[in-house]
Amino acid sequence: MKISIQVNEGPYQHQSADTAYQFAKAAIEKGHEIFRVFFYHDGVNNASRFTVPPQDDRNVVNNWADLKNADGSDIDRVVCVAAALRRGMLDESEAGKNSVEGNNIHPAFRISGLGQLIEAGIQSDRLVVFGD
Amino acid sequence: MLHTVNKSSFERNSLQSCVNIIDDSSVILLIEDGVISATNNTQSSIVSDLASQGRVYALQGDLEARGISSKVADNIKVVDYAGFVDLVVEHGTPVSWV
Amino acid sequence: MSTKKFMYLNRKAPYGTVYALESLEVVLIAAAFEQDVSLAFIDDGVYQIVDGQKTDGIGMKNFSSTYRALGDYDINKLYVSKESLDERGLSEDDLMPLVYEDEDDDWAEKPSVFVVSNAELSKIMSDQDVCLSF
Numbered sequence: 230m231k232i233s234i235q236v237n238e239g240p241y242q243h244q245s246a247d248t249a250y251q252f253a254k255a256a257i258e259k260g261h262e263i264f265r266v267f268f269y270h271d272g273v274n275n276a277s278r279f280t281v282p283p284q285d286d287r288n289v290v291n292n293w294a295d296l297k298n299a300d301g302s303d304i305d306r307v308v309c310v311a312a313a314l315r316r317g318m319l320d321e322s323e324a325g326k327n328s329v330e331g332n333n334i335h336p337a338f339r340i341s342g343l344g345q346l347i348e349a350g351i352q353s354d355r356l357v358v359f360g361d
Numbered sequence: 362m363l364h365t366v367n368k369s370s371f372e373r374n375s376l377q378s379c380v381n382i383i384d385d386s387s388v389i390l391l392i393e394d395g396v397i398s399a400t401n402n403t404q405s406s407i408v409s410d411l412a413s414q415g416r417v418y419a420l421q422g423d424l425e426a427r428g429i430s431s432k433v434a435d436n437i438k439v440v441d442y443a444g445f446v447d448l449v450v451e452h453g454t455p456v457s458w459v
Numbered sequence: 460m461s462t463k464k465f466m467y468l469n470r471k472a473p474y475g476t477v478y479a480l481e482s483l484e485v486v487l488i489a490a491a492f493e494q495d496v497s498l499a500f501i502d503d504g505v506y507q508i509v510d511g512q513k514t515d516g517i518g519m520k521n522f523s524s525t526y527r528a529l530g531d532y533d534i535n536k537l538y539v540s541k542e543s544l545d546e547r548g549l550s551e552d553d554l555m556p557l558v559y560e561d562e563d564d565d566w567a568e569k570p571s572v573f574v575v576s577n578a579e580l581s582k583i584m585s586d587q588d589v590c591l592s593f
Contacts, residue, residue: 230450235591237459237478244393245367245459251422255442258492261450270481270593311484343488351463351494355449358592360459361367362585378470378502381542384581456468456584457592 231264232256233349237360238290239274240283246275249359250292257299265305265349266293268338270360273313276306278335294337306338307345362387363452367459369397370404375458377407390417390440390448396423400432412436420445463588464495469504469505471593473523474514480522487525490532497536497587499580501568505543508572511554523555530559535571542577 234253238245253263268275280290296304313334314323320334334340350356364383370376376398379389389411391399398408399419408417418438424430433439440448449455467486473479489496500507507526514521530533537557544550551574560566575583582592 232446232449237593248392251442252445255386256446256449259443259446261446269485270477310483343485344492346485346591347465347489347492347494350465350591351461351492355455355590356591357365357449357455358457358459358590359590360457374502375470382501382540382577382581382584384585387585454587454590456590458470459592 230261230354231352232261233267233353233356234263234267235267235269235346235349235358235360236272236275237270237355237358239271240269240280243361245359246272246289246359247287249357250289250296252357252359253296253304257296260299262298263296263304264353265307265345267346267349268306268308269343269346271310273308273316273318274298276308276313276318276334276338279333290335294335303337308334308338308340309331310340310342313340316336363448363455364389365392365455365457366390366398367393367457369394370407371397379456379458380407380411388448388452390419390445391417391419391423391437392445393423394426396420396429399424399434399437400429401434405434405438408437409434418444418448451455461593462494464497464586465489466497466584466587466590467496468590468592469498469500469507471504472503472506473512474502474517474519478593479504482591483507483525483548485591485593486529486534487532489536490529496534497523497538497583498534498583499538499540501540501543501580503543505539505549505554507548508537508539508557510519510553517571524555526555530557530571530574535559535569537572538580538583539572539581540577541574544574 325333512523
């Protein structure tokens with residue numbers, strides 16, 4: 230089956246990003262395809278490349294970045310642009326457009342619009358929401 | 362349908378709201394703090410009827426993490442993440458009561 | 460593109476958290492995809508469409524007027540839980556009078572808000588292909 234995931238909360242504050250990741254991993258192990266993971270609300274913070282957890286803790290951002298589908302293809306990890314900009318999450322292109330110095334989106338993630346969430350709902354057999 | 366509830370019924374009303382609205386063919390999966398409602402406590406009655414019909418599941422990892430896997434109420438089925446995936450596949454549109 | 464039934468499940472009051480505002484932003488985008496869209500307001504979510512919201516005192520943007528525009532985007536199925544209204548001492552009269560113009564009926568103005576019982580809401584929900592929760 231084609232499954233997409235919406236993550237509504239940031240890492241560490243809530244368990245939802247961890248649950249979403251464990252669910253995605255299990256789905257792939259069972260032979261399903263993760264069509265897209267869409268990060269919304271504070272979920273955009275899952276994409277910060279500056280995340281530095283203590284060494285004995287899991288790295289939620291890298292977990293997402295390392296997650297691959299069974300055929301070895303990358304998971305499509307999409308960060309909502311409106312939610313991201315509001316919370317100070319910018320990639321190089323958005324930083325340029327908004328005259329902000331520096332950028333903090335991990336290269337494994339891409340910034341795009343809310344249409345990607347709707348499209349994930351249309352294209353996938355299931356869309357599962359994880360939030361607070 | 363599969364309904365997931367991730368909050369303890371001592372903290373929020375999401376489990377009660379979910380139970381009030383779901384149809385007769387729906388099942389509930391308790392995850393995260395939602396697993397507190399899967400144990401024998403003063404609020405477990407919210408799901409006891411549904412559990413006796415075999416329609417309530419709880420996520421094993423969340424029960425274990427909270428040290429309550431030995432206190433799961435009768436008839437509640439314990440599943441791992443793979444079981445979570447199976448429920449999503451089998452029961453159609455998932456609804457999250459976040 | 461195929462048409463699916465999308466439900467937006469709103470269970471949180473506006474302003475205390477960002478969920479109501481950002482849910483509305485998704486709904487507005489969704490309109491462009493020509494899917495079958497319905498909104499459910501349950502629990503404190505019913506406060507999202509209560510009439511007379513004024514945010515001057517909290518320094519936040521009042522986005523309640525955006526709900527009035529939904530009809531123009533053919534989003535005209537807003538289901539409100541009667542039980543949730545009752546529990547909160549609210550009635551349909553406390554809600555914004557949201558309407559749309561029905562192009563199949565000589566653009567007659569019709570209500571978009573439907574106060575429904577939990578049993579009716581259950582049926583509507585069971586019919587959905589995608590449920591986005593906020």
